[in-house]
Amino acid sequence: MEETPCVEAISRAHALSSMQLNRDFISATGYSVSEYIRRLRLSNALCMIKFSHYPTADIAYACGYSSQQALCREIRALLQTTATAYRDGDDIYFLAPPSADAPYPVEVSRVSIPRALCLRYYSSSLRRLEEEAVGLFLRNNPGFTGRIFGRDGEQRQNRLCYEIYAETTGQAPDIHGFEAAGIRPAYDLLCARTRTPDDAQAVSAAWDYLYGVWLPGSMFEYTGINGRTYETGYFEEYLLRNHRPYRLRLYLPVRRKKALMKVAVEQTEQLRFLVCTLPCLPGPGAERRAENAAAESVCGYLSDHYPYLLSGQQEVYLRHSEGRCTCGVRVRAPLTVEDPRLHMLSYDSRPCAVLYLNGAGDDRYAGGILARWIRENNMTAAGEPFALYNTANNDYAAMRMLCPLAGAKPVDI
Numbered sequence: 001m002e003e004t005p006c007v008e009a010i011s012r013a014h015a016l017s018s019m020q021l022n023r024d025f026i027s028a029t030g031y032s033v034s035e036y037i038r039r040l041r042l043s044n045a046l047c048m049i050k051f052s053h054y055p056t057a058d059i060a061y062a063c064g065y066s067s068q069q070a071l072c073r074e075i076r077a078l079l080q081t082t083a084t085a086y087r088d089g090d091d092i093y094f095l096a097p098p099s100a101d102a103p104y105p106v107e108v109s110r111v112s113i114p115r116a117l118c119l120r121y122y123s124s125s126l127r128r129l130e131e132e133a134v135g136l137f138l139r140n141n142p143g144f145t146g147r148i149f150g151r152d153g154e155q156r157q158n159r160l161c162y163e164i165y166a167e168t169t170g171q172a173p174d175i176h177g178f179e180a181a182g183i184r185p186a187y188d189l190l191c192a193r194t195r196t197p198d199d200a201q202a203v204s205a206a207w208d209y210l211y212g213v214w215l216p217g218s219m220f221e222y223t224g225i226n227g228r229t230y231e232t233g234y235f236e237e238y239l240l241r242n243h244r245p246y247r248l249r250l251y252l253p254v255r256r257k258k259a260l261m262k263v264a265v266e267q268t269e270q271l272r273f274l275v276c277t278l279p280c281l282p283g284p285g286a287e288r289r290a291e292n293a294a295a296e297s298v299c300g301y302l303s304d305h306y307p308y309l310l311s312g313q314q315e316v317y318l319r320h321s322e323g324r325c326t327c328g329v330r331v332r333a334p335l336t337v338e339d340p341r342l343h344m345l346s347y348d349s350r351p352c353a354v355l356y357l358n359g360a361g362d363d364r365y366a367g368g369i370l371a372r373w374i375r376e377n378n379m380t381a382a383g384e385p386f387a388l389y390n391t392a393n394n395d396y397a398a399m400r401m402l403c404p405l406a407g408a409k410p411v412d413i
Contacts (some may be wrong), residue, residue: 007022012106022045025105026107027102028102029218030192030219031219032219034035035219038218039095041063042074042075042260043093043094043095044073045060045063045074046075046086048062049083049273050086054364056072056083057111059071060345070137078259078260079260090237090265090358091263092262092265093260093261093262094260094261096216096261097256102214103205104194104210105194105195106194106210108190108220109191110188110189110190110191111188111189111191112186112188113149113186113187113189114147114167114168114186115175115185115186116167116168117168117180118164118184119164119166119178119179119181120153120161120162120181121133121161121162121178121179122159124158124159128159128163128200129162130150130236133164133178134238134245136177137178140176140177141173143242144169147167148167148237148238148240149235149236149237149238150162150163150236150237150238151163151165151233151234151236163181164178167295168183169272189223191254192210192215192218192220192254193246193249193250194210194212194249195239197246197261200244200360203236203248203250206248206250209232209362210252212362213362213365216361216366217364217365218256219257220255220256221256222253223254234251234253236249237249237251261357262355262356263370263373264354265354265379266352267349267350268347268351268402271330271346272331272332272346272347273317273330273331274298274301274331274335274337275298275317275327275342275344275345276298276303276326276328276341277291277295277329278294278324279325280320280324287320287325290324290325291325294325294326294328295316295327297341298328298329298359299329301337301339303343309329310329314390314392315329315330315389315390315391316329317329317386317387317388318389319385319386319387320363320364320383326345328342334346347383347404350382350404351404352402352403353370353374353379353381353403354402355369355400355401356399357400357401363385363387363400366385366399366401367386367387371403379405380405380406381404381405382404383403385401385403386401387399387401387402388402
């Protein structure tokens with residue numbers, strides 16, 4: 001059998017150093033070259049185990065393993081199960097193809113964050129919150145030469161919070177207009193990083209790509225999935241020119257994932273949602289604006305008519321289709337809806353292909369992965385994929401991507 005080419009051979013063939021090849025490959029796919037080859041080989045083997053009748057030994061050799069034992073060790077290490085149990089079980093794991101669109105260069109490396117003073121800025125308006133906080137600090141401290149970081153803070157009643165982390169430089173800063181929250185020690189951490197101009201829409205788009213597209217398809221996962229702390233939460237660094245921000249560096253703390261993506265074919269219960277559908281109008285950030293407007297319409301209606309449902313709501317529905325965005329929340333029983341912008345959407349109890357993401361992802365990217373998986377495994381989609389975000393955790397929203405099978409279609413009621 002022909003051996004898998006090593007990283008050095010691939011880099012020589014393309015006139016690159018192996019270090020540069022790995023950097024570029026991680027930026028584009030979220031994987032090192034060797035790790036991508038390893039997981040692609042395992043994904044192919046798992047597909048044959050699940051959907052063919054070949055013996056495990058034949059599958060191991062066909063996929064490039066030195067022996068059946070080597071394949072079984074790999075399965076146990078990544079999935080904590082045996083090849084036989086995987087063949088007989090309902091769960092399906094696979095390597096998602098990397099995104100074809102990579103608009104932002106991503107670097108993964110250990111970074112050093114300096115000792116910093118935490119300052120909290122509160123405002124009743126989300127609009128320009130970060131800009132106001134950083135601008136006030138720089139006006140208060142025209143001679144500041146340290147590094148400045150920022151992240152969302154915890155809301156206090158109806159006041160939103162943005163936290164500034166100003167590197168301690170030996171001179172006490174002027175903190176007028178802020179609430180001091182103590183000194184944070186220096187620390188090191190593994191981060192996925194990218195850069196973007198200091199523009200609200202550009203920053204939002206960069207975060208959407210880094211967290212919603214690049215991360216789910218990578219070999220990493222967000223370290224804050226079990227609760228955000230100072231050391232595990234995502235944050236931004238403001239790069240200054242002439243004492244004014246001109247670019248942001250985005251930091252997403254990560255760790256290596258242990259498993260491939262998981263898909264299962266499940267019989268779902270009946271699902272009901274109160275939703276709003278709006279067109280995605282032309283212009284930058286059109287999808288995000290439509291999502292926010294639809295979500296505000298639904299939440300506003302529930303707040304006025306069914307506040308008890310909103311307070312306990314933990315599942316959010318999202319679907320993009322043909323230039324329109326449908327967003328809503330799950331409800332347990334049909335509601336009487338008097339707002340013409342809103343309607344009830346129901347899915348009968350049917351088999352669905354369900355893609356699980358450990359953290360939130362971009363629904364269009366995840367929907368494409370799920371649709372491709374359905375086609376490649378000779379199944380028939382009988383409806384469009386849609387996303388369900390579980391918002392029980394305040395720091396991140398776990399995501400499931402569902403696609404009805406065998407005739408399950410949404411019904412307006």
